[in-house]
Amino acid sequence: MAKYRIIDSQVRIGEDFSFYFPIKHTPEDQIALMDECGIEKAVSIPYADPPSIQKGFIRANNLALEIAEKFPRLIPFAQVDPRESDAEKELRRAVKLGAKGVRIFSYHLGPCPDADYMKPIVEAAIDIDVPVMLFCDFNEKFAHPYRIIRLAQKFPKVRIIMESLGGVDTDVTWFLADIYEMAGKPCNLILDTSSPHEMTYVLYEQLISSFGAENIVFGSGAPLFHPKLAIRKLELARISENDRELIFGKNLARILKID
Amino acid sequence: MIIDAHTHMSFEKIIVREPISGLEIESHSADDQIKVMDSLGIDKAVVLTNIGKLPLLTPEQIRDHNATQIKIAKKYPRLIPFALINYCLPEASDDLREAIRSGCRGVKLFCLPFIPIDSSNSYPFFETVQSLKIPVTFHTDFNEYYVSPYRMLNVAKQFPDITFLLAHMGYDYHQIWDFIRRDDVKTRDNLIMETAATPMIPLLIKKSCDLLGPERVVFGSEAHLFPPELGILKIKLAGLEKKNEQLVLGDNMARILGEE
Numbered sequence: 001m002a003k004y005r006i007i008d009s010q011v012r013i014g015e016d017f018s019f020y021f022p023i024k025h026t027p028e029d030q031i032a033l034m035d036e037c038g039i040e041k042a043v044s045i046p047y048a049d050p051p052s053i054q055k056g057f058i059r060a061n062n063l064a065l066e067i068a069e070k071f072p073r074l075i076p077f078a079q080v081d082p083r084e085s086d087a088e089k090e091l092r093r094a095v096k097l098g099a100k101g102v103r104i105f106s107y108h109l110g111p112c113p114d115a116d117y118m119k120p121i122v123e124a125a126i127d128i129d130v131p132v133m134l135f136c137d138f139n140e141k142f143a144h145p146y147r148i149i150r151l152a153q154k155f156p157k158v159r160i161i162m163e164s165l166g167g168v169d170t171d172v173t174w175f176l177a178d179i180y181e182m183a184g185k186p187c188n189l190i191l192d193t194s195s196p197h198e199m200t201y202v203l204y205e206q207l208i209s210s211f212g213a214e215n216i217v218f219g220s221g222a223p224l225f226h227p228k229l230a231i232r233k234l235e236l237a238r239i240s241e242n243d244r245e246l247i248f249g250k251n252l253a254r255i256l257k258i259d
Numbered sequence: 260m261i262i263d264a265h266t267h268m269s270f271e272k273i274i275v276r277e278p279i280s281g282l283e284i285e286s287h288s289a290d291d292q293i294k295v296m297d298s299l300g301i302d303k304a305v306v307l308t309n310i311g312k313l314p315l316l317t318p319e320q321i322r323d324h325n326a327t328q329i330k331i332a333k334k335y336p337r338l339i340p341f342a343l344i345n346y347c348l349p350e351a352s353d354d355l356r357e358a359i360r361s362g363c364r365g366v367k368l369f370c371l372p373f374i375p376i377d378s379s380n381s382y383p384f385f386e387t388v389q390s391l392k393i394p395v396t397f398h399t400d401f402n403e404y405y406v407s408p409y410r411m412l413n414v415a416k417q418f419p420d421i422t423f424l425l426a427h428m429g430y431d432y433h434q435i436w437d438f439i440r441r442d443d444v445k446t447r448d449n450l451i452m453e454t455a456a457t458p459m460i461p462l463l464i465k466k467s468c469d470l471l472g473p474e475r476v477v478f479g480s481e482a483h484l485f486p487p488e489l490g491i492l493k494i495k496l497a498g499l500e501k502k503n504e505q506l507v508l509g510d511n512m513a514r515i516l517g518e519e
Contacts, residue, residue, distance in 0.1 A: 226461050
Protein backbone atom coordinates (compact mmCIF):
# COMPACT_ATOMS: atom_id res chain seq x y z
CA MET A 1 0.00 0.00 0.00
CA ALA A 2 1.30 3.43 -0.96
CA LYS A 3 2.47 5.62 1.90
CA TYR A 4 0.44 8.59 0.71
CA ARG A 5 -2.82 8.98 -1.14
CA ILE A 6 -1.64 10.77 -4.28
CA ILE A 7 -3.99 12.65 -6.57
CA ASP A 8 -2.28 14.38 -9.47
CA SER A 9 -3.84 17.74 -10.37
CA GLN A 10 -2.48 17.97 -13.87
CA VAL A 11 -1.84 15.36 -16.56
CA ARG A 12 -2.25 15.60 -20.32
CA ILE A 13 -3.60 12.83 -22.53
CA GLY A 14 -3.47 12.35 -26.29
CA GLU A 15 -1.14 13.75 -28.92
CA ASP A 16 0.69 17.03 -28.52
CA PHE A 17 1.89 18.58 -31.75
CA SER A 18 3.05 21.80 -30.17
CA PHE A 19 6.66 20.69 -29.76
CA TYR A 20 9.25 19.72 -32.26
CA PHE A 21 9.24 16.36 -30.53
CA PRO A 22 5.59 15.24 -30.68
CA ILE A 23 4.31 13.51 -27.59
CA LYS A 24 1.78 10.71 -27.69
CA HIS A 25 0.38 9.63 -24.35
CA THR A 26 -2.61 7.31 -24.26
CA PRO A 27 -4.91 6.80 -21.25
CA GLU A 28 -3.37 3.34 -20.92
CA ASP A 29 0.11 4.92 -20.80
CA GLN A 30 -1.10 7.28 -18.08
CA ILE A 31 -2.61 4.49 -15.99
CA ALA A 32 0.63 2.49 -16.30
CA LEU A 33 2.61 5.56 -15.20
CA MET A 34 0.27 6.09 -12.23
CA ASP A 35 0.65 2.44 -11.20
CA GLU A 36 4.42 2.73 -11.45
CA CYS A 37 4.46 5.89 -9.31
CA GLY A 38 1.73 4.97 -6.80
CA ILE A 39 -0.71 7.66 -7.98
CA GLU A 40 -4.33 6.87 -7.22
CA LYS A 41 -6.11 9.41 -9.40
CA ALA A 42 -5.24 12.22 -11.78
CA VAL A 43 -6.99 15.19 -13.36
CA SER A 44 -7.05 14.46 -17.06
CA ILE A 45 -6.79 17.30 -19.57
CA PRO A 46 -6.63 15.97 -23.13
CA TYR A 47 -4.63 17.91 -25.70
CA ALA A 48 -7.09 19.87 -27.85
CA ASP A 49 -7.10 19.18 -31.59
CA PRO A 50 -7.17 21.66 -33.24
CA PRO A 51 -5.29 23.32 -30.37
CA SER A 52 -6.59 26.30 -28.41
CA ILE A 53 -9.87 26.87 -30.23
CA GLN A 54 -13.35 26.01 -29.06
CA LYS A 55 -13.85 23.24 -31.64
CA GLY A 56 -10.75 21.50 -30.33
CA PHE A 57 -11.82 22.03 -26.74
CA ILE A 58 -15.24 20.47 -27.34
CA ARG A 59 -13.58 17.41 -28.88
CA ALA A 60 -11.16 17.27 -25.95
CA ASN A 61 -14.05 17.51 -23.48
CA ASN A 62 -15.81 14.59 -25.12
CA LEU A 63 -12.56 12.64 -25.07
CA ALA A 64 -11.96 13.42 -21.37
CA LEU A 65 -15.46 12.17 -20.54
CA GLU A 66 -15.01 9.00 -22.64
CA ILE A 67 -11.68 8.30 -20.99
CA ALA A 68 -13.21 8.74 -17.53
CA GLU A 69 -15.95 6.24 -18.41
CA LYS A 70 -13.32 3.64 -19.19
CA PHE A 71 -10.75 4.71 -16.59
CA PRO A 72 -12.51 6.22 -13.55
CA ARG A 73 -9.08 7.05 -12.04
CA LEU A 74 -8.73 9.80 -14.66
CA ILE A 75 -10.82 12.76 -13.54
CA PRO A 76 -12.13 14.80 -16.47
CA PHE A 77 -11.73 18.57 -16.63
CA ALA A 78 -13.48 20.61 -19.31
CA GLN A 79 -11.68 23.18 -21.42
CA VAL A 80 -13.31 26.26 -22.95
CA ASP A 81 -12.35 29.54 -24.57
CA PRO A 82 -14.25 32.09 -22.45
CA ARG A 83 -14.40 34.53 -25.39
CA GLU A 84 -16.64 32.18 -27.35
CA SER A 85 -20.39 32.74 -27.08
CA ASP A 86 -21.07 29.07 -26.34
CA ALA A 87 -18.36 28.76 -23.66
CA GLU A 88 -20.71 28.82 -20.68
CA LYS A 89 -23.11 26.37 -22.36
CA GLU A 90 -20.21 24.01 -23.11
CA LEU A 91 -18.97 24.19 -19.53
CA ARG A 92 -22.43 23.38 -18.15
CA ARG A 93 -22.80 20.50 -20.65
CA ALA A 94 -19.41 18.99 -19.77
CA VAL A 95 -20.00 19.26 -16.02
CA LYS A 96 -23.46 17.70 -16.37
CA LEU A 97 -21.77 14.77 -18.09
CA GLY A 98 -19.12 14.38 -15.41
CA ALA A 99 -16.39 17.02 -15.70
CA LYS A 100 -15.12 18.05 -12.27
CA GLY A 101 -13.61 21.41 -13.18
CA VAL A 102 -12.71 23.71 -16.02
CA ARG A 103 -9.29 24.60 -17.37
CA ILE A 104 -8.53 27.75 -19.30
CA PHE A 105 -5.38 28.15 -21.34
CA SER A 106 -3.93 31.59 -22.04
CA TYR A 107 -1.11 32.76 -24.26
CA HIS A 108 -0.18 35.95 -26.08
CA LEU A 109 -3.50 36.12 -27.97
CA GLY A 110 -5.45 35.59 -24.76
CA PRO A 111 -7.81 34.83 -23.19
CA CYS A 112 -6.72 37.10 -20.40
CA PRO A 113 -7.61 35.74 -16.95
CA ASP A 114 -8.77 39.08 -15.50
CA ALA A 115 -10.73 40.28 -18.54
CA ASP A 116 -14.47 41.00 -18.32
CA TYR A 117 -15.33 38.11 -20.66
CA MET A 118 -14.33 35.72 -17.86
CA LYS A 119 -17.36 36.73 -15.82
CA PRO A 120 -19.99 34.33 -17.31
CA ILE A 121 -17.63 31.35 -17.03
CA VAL A 122 -16.62 32.16 -13.49
CA GLU A 123 -20.21 32.76 -12.41
CA ALA A 124 -21.23 29.46 -14.02
CA ALA A 125 -18.38 27.71 -12.17
CA ILE A 126 -19.69 29.18 -8.89
CA ASP A 127 -23.22 28.11 -9.78
CA ILE A 128 -22.32 24.51 -10.62
CA ASP A 129 -19.66 24.38 -7.92
CA VAL A 130 -16.51 23.47 -9.86
CA PRO A 131 -13.03 24.98 -9.63
CA VAL A 132 -11.47 27.02 -12.44
CA MET A 133 -7.92 26.04 -13.34
CA LEU A 134 -5.85 28.57 -15.25
CA PHE A 135 -2.63 28.06 -17.16
CA CYS A 136 -0.07 30.34 -15.55
CA ASP A 137 3.42 31.42 -16.53
CA PHE A 138 5.14 34.56 -15.34
CA ASN A 139 7.02 34.68 -18.64
CA GLU A 140 3.72 35.08 -20.51
CA LYS A 141 2.17 38.55 -20.28
CA PHE A 142 -1.40 37.23 -20.53
CA ALA A 143 -0.98 34.24 -18.25
CA HIS A 144 0.87 36.10 -15.54
CA PRO A 145 0.17 35.07 -11.90
CA TYR A 146 -0.79 38.63 -10.97
CA ARG A 147 -3.67 38.51 -13.46
CA ILE A 148 -4.88 35.25 -11.95
CA ILE A 149 -4.70 36.68 -8.43
CA ARG A 150 -6.76 39.62 -9.66
CA LEU A 151 -9.39 37.20 -10.99
CA ALA A 152 -9.48 35.41 -7.63
CA GLN A 153 -9.92 38.75 -5.87
CA LYS A 154 -12.74 39.80 -8.21
CA PHE A 155 -14.62 36.54 -7.61
CA PRO A 156 -13.98 35.45 -4.03
CA LYS A 157 -16.58 32.67 -4.23
CA VAL A 158 -14.86 30.74 -7.02
CA ARG A 159 -11.97 28.37 -6.34
CA ILE A 160 -9.14 29.29 -8.66
CA ILE A 161 -6.40 26.73 -9.30
CA MET A 162 -3.22 28.48 -10.43
CA GLU A 163 -1.45 26.00 -12.65
CA SER A 164 2.23 25.22 -12.06
CA LEU A 165 2.56 27.99 -9.46
CA GLY A 166 3.35 30.40 -12.25
CA GLY A 167 6.16 28.90 -14.18
CA VAL A 168 8.83 26.34 -14.77
CA ASP A 169 12.00 28.36 -14.34
CA THR A 170 13.80 29.05 -11.11
CA ASP A 171 12.83 32.69 -11.06
CA VAL A 172 9.25 31.70 -10.17
CA THR A 173 10.72 31.68 -6.68
CA TRP A 174 10.75 35.48 -6.72
CA PHE A 175 7.00 35.62 -7.37
CA LEU A 176 5.88 33.32 -4.59
CA ALA A 177 6.08 35.89 -1.81
CA ASP A 178 4.05 38.25 -3.98
CA ILE A 179 1.45 35.57 -4.61
CA TYR A 180 0.68 34.91 -0.99
CA GLU A 181 0.96 38.55 -0.03
CA MET A 182 -1.45 39.64 -2.78
CA ALA A 183 -3.87 36.74 -2.44
CA GLY A 184 -4.19 37.12 1.31
CA LYS A 185 -5.14 34.39 3.73
CA PRO A 186 -7.59 32.72 3.86
CA CYS A 187 -8.19 32.97 0.15
CA ASN A 188 -9.80 31.21 -2.79
CA LEU A 189 -6.52 30.67 -4.65
CA ILE A 190 -5.21 27.10 -4.91
CA LEU A 191 -1.62 26.59 -6.01
CA ASP A 192 -0.87 23.56 -8.17
CA THR A 193 2.75 22.43 -7.96
CA SER A 194 2.92 20.69 -11.34
CA SER A 195 5.92 21.53 -13.48
CA PRO A 196 8.04 23.95 -11.44
CA HIS A 197 11.67 23.32 -10.77
CA GLU A 198 13.32 21.04 -8.22
CA MET A 199 13.70 23.46 -5.35
CA THR A 200 11.97 22.12 -2.26
CA TYR A 201 12.37 24.56 0.55
CA VAL A 202 11.07 27.65 -1.19
CA LEU A 203 8.35 25.82 -3.11
CA TYR A 204 7.06 23.90 -0.13
CA GLU A 205 8.63 24.84 3.17
CA GLN A 206 8.50 28.62 2.91
CA LEU A 207 5.28 28.59 0.92
CA ILE A 208 3.51 26.53 3.58
CA SER A 209 4.75 28.70 6.40
CA SER A 210 3.30 31.80 4.71
CA PHE A 211 0.39 30.54 2.65
CA GLY A 212 -0.69 27.42 4.53
CA ALA A 213 -0.78 23.85 3.23
CA GLU A 214 -4.55 23.66 2.67
CA ASN A 215 -4.44 25.59 -0.59
CA ILE A 216 -1.52 23.74 -2.20
CA VAL A 217 -2.14 20.67 -4.39
CA PHE A 218 0.31 18.18 -5.86
CA GLY A 219 0.62 18.04 -9.63
CA SER A 220 3.10 16.39 -11.95
CA GLY A 221 2.59 17.87 -15.40
CA ALA A 222 2.95 14.37 -16.89
CA PRO A 223 3.83 13.11 -19.40
CA LEU A 224 6.33 15.86 -20.24
CA PHE A 225 7.32 16.29 -16.59
CA HIS A 226 8.04 13.01 -14.80
CA PRO A 227 5.82 12.25 -11.77
CA LYS A 228 8.65 10.44 -9.99
CA LEU A 229 10.55 13.71 -9.76
CA ALA A 230 7.51 15.60 -8.50
CA ILE A 231 6.75 12.94 -5.88
CA ARG A 232 10.31 12.74 -4.65
CA LYS A 233 10.47 16.54 -4.45
CA LEU A 234 7.50 16.59 -2.08
CA GLU A 235 8.91 13.66 -0.09
CA LEU A 236 12.18 15.56 0.40
CA ALA A 237 10.47 18.73 1.65
CA ARG A 238 10.96 19.23 5.38
CA ILE A 239 7.30 19.70 6.22
CA SER A 240 4.96 17.94 8.62
CA GLU A 241 3.49 14.60 7.59
CA ASN A 242 0.06 16.15 7.94
CA ASP A 243 0.92 18.90 5.42
CA ARG A 244 2.49 16.37 3.07
CA GLU A 245 -0.66 14.26 3.11
CA LEU A 246 -2.81 17.31 2.46
CA ILE A 247 -0.73 18.34 -0.54
CA PHE A 248 -0.30 14.85 -1.99
CA GLY A 249 -4.02 14.17 -2.18
CA LYS A 250 -6.31 15.20 0.65
CA ASN A 251 -6.65 18.81 -0.51
CA LEU A 252 -7.61 17.90 -4.06
CA ALA A 253 -9.97 15.19 -2.83
CA ARG A 254 -11.71 17.87 -0.74
CA ILE A 255 -11.78 20.43 -3.56
CA LEU A 256 -13.09 17.98 -6.18
CA LYS A 257 -15.31 16.13 -3.67
CA ILE A 258 -13.63 12.80 -4.34
CA ASP A 259 -14.19 9.96 -1.87
CA MET B 260 32.15 8.75 -11.22
CA ILE B 261 29.70 11.56 -10.52
CA ILE B 262 30.83 15.16 -10.78
CA ASP B 263 28.37 17.91 -9.99
CA ALA B 264 29.15 20.84 -12.29
CA HIS B 265 27.08 23.42 -10.44
CA THR B 266 26.93 23.96 -6.68
CA HIS B 267 26.83 26.93 -4.32
CA MET B 268 27.50 27.55 -0.66
CA SER B 269 26.29 30.07 1.87
CA PHE B 270 28.26 30.62 5.04
CA GLU B 271 25.33 32.09 6.87
CA LYS B 272 21.57 32.23 6.58
CA ILE B 273 20.72 34.94 4.07
CA ILE B 274 17.47 36.89 3.95
CA VAL B 275 17.21 38.09 0.37
CA ARG B 276 15.85 41.64 0.20
CA GLU B 277 15.98 42.25 -3.54
CA PRO B 278 14.08 41.89 -5.81
CA ILE B 279 11.59 40.79 -3.16
CA SER B 280 11.84 40.68 0.56
CA GLY B 281 11.69 37.73 2.81
CA LEU B 282 13.14 34.86 0.79
CA GLU B 283 15.43 32.89 3.05
CA ILE B 284 18.50 31.08 1.82
CA GLU B 285 19.86 28.65 4.35
CA SER B 286 23.49 28.39 5.31
CA HIS B 287 25.46 25.57 3.70
CA SER B 288 29.08 25.01 4.62
CA ALA B 289 31.73 22.94 2.85
CA ASP B 290 31.19 20.24 5.51
CA ASP B 291 27.47 20.24 4.70
CA GLN B 292 28.26 19.91 1.00
CA ILE B 293 30.62 16.98 1.56
CA LYS B 294 27.96 15.21 3.63
CA VAL B 295 25.41 15.62 0.82
CA MET B 296 27.94 14.30 -1.70
CA ASP B 297 28.75 11.28 0.47
CA SER B 298 25.09 10.44 0.89
CA LEU B 299 24.49 10.45 -2.87
CA GLY B 300 27.79 9.02 -4.16
CA ILE B 301 28.94 12.30 -5.73
CA ASP B 302 32.71 12.19 -6.08
CA LYS B 303 33.47 15.82 -6.83
CA ALA B 304 31.62 19.10 -7.18
CA VAL B 305 32.36 22.41 -8.84
CA VAL B 306 31.71 25.26 -6.42
CA LEU B 307 30.65 28.24 -8.49
CA THR B 308 29.76 30.93 -6.00
CA ASN B 309 29.29 31.50 -2.34
CA ILE B 310 25.95 33.15 -1.95
CA GLY B 311 26.22 36.15 0.34
CA LYS B 312 24.37 39.26 1.36
CA LEU B 313 25.85 41.48 -1.33
CA PRO B 314 25.84 41.23 -5.10
CA LEU B 315 29.36 40.27 -6.11
CA LEU B 316 30.25 43.16 -8.37
CA THR B 317 33.10 45.23 -6.94
CA PRO B 318 36.76 44.21 -7.33
CA GLU B 319 37.09 43.84 -3.54
CA GLN B 320 34.02 41.59 -3.26
CA ILE B 321 35.18 39.47 -6.17
CA ARG B 322 38.72 39.03 -4.82
CA ASP B 323 37.44 38.21 -1.36
CA HIS B 324 35.02 35.68 -2.86
CA ASN B 325 37.67 33.96 -4.96
CA ALA B 326 40.14 33.81 -2.06
CA THR B 327 37.46 32.02 -0.02
CA GLN B 328 36.85 29.58 -2.86
CA ILE B 329 40.52 28.67 -2.98
CA LYS B 330 40.75 28.31 0.79
CA ILE B 331 37.83 25.87 0.79
CA ALA B 332 39.26 23.80 -2.04
CA LYS B 333 42.62 23.49 -0.30
CA LYS B 334 40.88 21.96 2.71
CA TYR B 335 38.42 19.87 0.63
CA PRO B 336 40.08 18.62 -2.58
CA ARG B 337 36.75 17.12 -3.74
CA LEU B 338 35.43 20.66 -4.15
CA ILE B 339 36.61 22.26 -7.38
CA PRO B 340 36.67 26.06 -7.20
CA PHE B 341 35.62 28.30 -10.06
CA ALA B 342 36.45 32.00 -9.95
CA LEU B 343 33.72 34.59 -10.14
CA ILE B 344 34.66 37.53 -12.34
CA ASN B 345 32.90 40.77 -13.23
CA TYR B 346 34.08 40.93 -16.84
CA CYS B 347 32.90 44.56 -17.12
CA LEU B 348 35.65 45.78 -14.81
CA PRO B 349 39.01 46.89 -16.27
CA GLU B 350 40.84 44.56 -13.87
CA ALA B 351 38.82 41.48 -14.94
CA SER B 352 41.65 39.77 -16.83
CA ASP B 353 44.20 40.41 -14.05
CA ASP B 354 41.77 39.14 -11.41
CA LEU B 355 41.09 36.01 -13.44
CA ARG B 356 44.81 35.28 -13.92
CA GLU B 357 45.38 35.67 -10.19
CA ALA B 358 42.44 33.42 -9.31
CA ILE B 359 43.61 30.68 -11.68
CA ARG B 360 47.21 30.98 -10.47
CA SER B 361 45.92 30.51 -6.91
CA GLY B 362 43.97 27.36 -7.72
CA CYS B 363 40.64 28.12 -9.41
CA ARG B 364 39.87 25.72 -12.26
CA GLY B 365 37.36 27.68 -14.31
CA VAL B 366 35.32 30.84 -14.31
CA LYS B 367 31.66 31.57 -13.60
CA LEU B 368 30.14 34.60 -15.31
CA PHE B 369 26.89 36.42 -14.85
CA CYS B 370 26.25 38.34 -18.02
CA LEU B 371 25.72 41.97 -17.20
CA PRO B 372 23.90 44.76 -19.02
CA PHE B 373 26.82 47.16 -18.80
CA ILE B 374 28.74 45.33 -21.50
CA PRO B 375 26.75 42.67 -23.38
CA ILE B 376 28.69 39.45 -23.17
CA ASP B 377 28.78 39.02 -26.95
CA SER B 378 29.95 42.55 -27.73
CA SER B 379 33.49 42.98 -28.99
CA ASN B 380 34.23 44.93 -25.79
CA SER B 381 34.20 41.64 -23.91
CA TYR B 382 36.61 39.91 -26.31
CA PRO B 383 39.84 40.94 -24.54
CA PHE B 384 38.56 39.16 -21.45
CA PHE B 385 37.79 36.00 -23.44
CA GLU B 386 41.23 36.13 -25.00
CA THR B 387 42.59 35.88 -21.46
CA VAL B 388 40.23 32.95 -20.75
CA GLN B 389 41.45 31.25 -23.93
CA SER B 390 45.09 31.72 -23.00
CA LEU B 391 44.43 30.14 -19.58
CA LYS B 392 42.69 27.09 -21.17
CA ILE B 393 39.88 27.02 -18.61
CA PRO B 394 36.15 26.33 -18.99
CA VAL B 395 33.54 29.06 -18.59
CA THR B 396 30.16 28.59 -16.91
CA PHE B 397 27.51 31.11 -17.89
CA HIS B 398 24.22 31.67 -16.09
CA THR B 399 21.67 31.50 -18.93
CA ASP B 400 17.97 32.32 -19.24
CA PHE B 401 16.08 32.63 -22.54
CA ASN B 402 13.68 35.08 -20.95
CA GLU B 403 16.32 37.53 -19.75
CA TYR B 404 17.64 39.71 -22.53
CA TYR B 405 21.27 39.86 -21.43
CA VAL B 406 21.69 36.23 -20.46
CA SER B 407 20.10 34.57 -23.45
CA PRO B 408 21.85 31.38 -24.63
CA TYR B 409 21.91 32.98 -28.09
CA ARG B 410 24.44 35.50 -26.77
CA MET B 411 26.50 32.61 -25.45
CA LEU B 412 26.29 30.96 -28.83
CA ASN B 413 27.72 34.12 -30.40
CA VAL B 414 30.65 34.09 -27.98
CA ALA B 415 31.23 30.37 -28.51
CA LYS B 416 31.48 30.98 -32.25
CA GLN B 417 34.09 33.70 -31.70
CA PHE B 418 36.13 31.57 -29.29
CA PRO B 419 35.96 27.96 -30.51
CA ASP B 420 38.83 26.85 -28.27
CA ILE B 421 37.03 27.76 -25.05
CA THR B 422 34.58 25.28 -23.50
CA PHE B 423 31.38 27.09 -22.55
CA LEU B 424 28.92 25.49 -20.12
CA LEU B 425 25.38 26.81 -20.47
CA ALA B 426 24.13 26.68 -16.90
CA HIS B 427 20.39 25.91 -16.70
CA MET B 428 20.25 25.41 -20.49
CA GLY B 429 18.34 28.71 -20.53
CA TYR B 430 15.51 27.40 -18.24
CA ASP B 431 12.58 27.76 -20.66
CA TYR B 432 11.88 24.35 -22.14
CA HIS B 433 9.91 25.68 -25.09
CA GLN B 434 12.96 27.59 -26.20
CA ILE B 435 15.42 24.82 -25.33
CA TRP B 436 13.67 22.65 -27.95
CA ASP B 437 14.31 25.36 -30.55
CA PHE B 438 17.89 25.92 -29.48
CA ILE B 439 19.13 22.32 -29.54
CA ARG B 440 17.68 21.75 -33.01
CA ARG B 441 19.67 24.55 -34.60
CA ASP B 442 22.44 23.52 -36.96
CA ASP B 443 24.83 26.12 -35.57
CA VAL B 444 24.27 24.73 -32.05
CA LYS B 445 24.63 21.13 -33.20
CA THR B 446 27.99 21.88 -34.79
CA ARG B 447 29.28 24.11 -31.97
CA ASP B 448 31.16 21.41 -30.06
CA ASN B 449 32.56 23.83 -27.48
CA LEU B 450 29.03 24.59 -26.23
CA ILE B 451 27.99 22.26 -23.38
CA MET B 452 24.50 21.96 -21.90
CA GLU B 453 24.58 21.95 -18.08
CA THR B 454 21.51 20.60 -16.33
CA ALA B 455 21.36 22.57 -13.05
CA ALA B 456 17.87 23.93 -12.35
CA THR B 457 16.56 22.85 -15.74
CA PRO B 458 12.88 21.86 -15.90
CA MET B 459 12.05 18.42 -14.48
CA ILE B 460 11.81 16.97 -17.98
CA PRO B 461 14.05 13.93 -18.50
CA LEU B 462 13.13 14.06 -22.20
CA LEU B 463 15.11 17.30 -22.48
CA ILE B 464 18.26 15.48 -21.38
CA LYS B 465 17.57 12.65 -23.82
CA LYS B 466 16.92 14.96 -26.76
CA SER B 467 19.98 17.06 -25.96
CA CYS B 468 22.11 13.92 -25.98
CA ASP B 469 20.51 12.68 -29.22
CA LEU B 470 20.90 15.97 -31.07
CA LEU B 471 24.16 17.34 -29.70
CA GLY B 472 25.88 14.13 -28.66
CA PRO B 473 26.12 12.68 -25.12
CA GLU B 474 29.57 14.28 -24.77
CA ARG B 475 27.94 17.70 -24.68
CA VAL B 476 25.63 17.36 -21.68
CA VAL B 477 26.83 17.56 -18.05
CA PHE B 478 25.08 17.07 -14.73
CA GLY B 479 24.73 20.06 -12.44
CA SER B 480 22.54 20.17 -9.34
CA GLU B 481 22.29 23.81 -8.18
CA ALA B 482 22.98 22.60 -4.65
CA HIS B 483 22.33 23.75 -2.02
CA LEU B 484 19.31 25.60 -3.37
CA PHE B 485 18.15 22.40 -5.10
CA PRO B 486 18.50 18.82 -3.83
CA PRO B 487 21.16 17.04 -5.93
CA GLU B 488 19.20 13.81 -5.55
CA LEU B 489 16.56 15.20 -7.91
CA GLY B 490 19.17 16.39 -10.41
CA ILE B 491 20.63 12.88 -10.56
CA LEU B 492 17.19 11.27 -10.75
CA LYS B 493 16.28 13.53 -13.68
CA ILE B 494 19.23 12.14 -15.64
CA LYS B 495 18.55 8.54 -14.60
CA LEU B 496 14.95 8.84 -15.83
CA ALA B 497 16.09 10.07 -19.25
CA GLY B 498 16.48 6.53 -20.59
CA LEU B 499 20.06 6.98 -21.75
CA GLU B 500 22.33 4.07 -22.53
CA LYS B 501 24.43 3.29 -19.45
CA LYS B 502 27.67 4.57 -21.00
CA ASN B 503 25.99 7.82 -22.07
CA GLU B 504 24.44 8.26 -18.63
CA GLN B 505 27.93 7.92 -17.18
CA LEU B 506 29.23 10.56 -19.59
CA VAL B 507 26.53 13.00 -18.45
CA LEU B 508 26.85 12.24 -14.74
CA GLY B 509 30.61 12.64 -14.55
CA ASP B 510 32.90 11.57 -17.35
CA ASN B 511 32.25 14.64 -19.51
CA MET B 512 33.00 17.03 -16.67
CA ALA B 513 36.13 15.04 -15.79
CA ARG B 514 37.30 15.48 -19.38
CA ILE B 515 36.49 19.21 -19.39
CA LEU B 516 38.38 19.75 -16.12
CA GLY B 517 41.27 17.47 -17.07
CA GLU B 518 40.54 15.28 -14.04
CA GLU B 519 42.06 11.81 -13.70
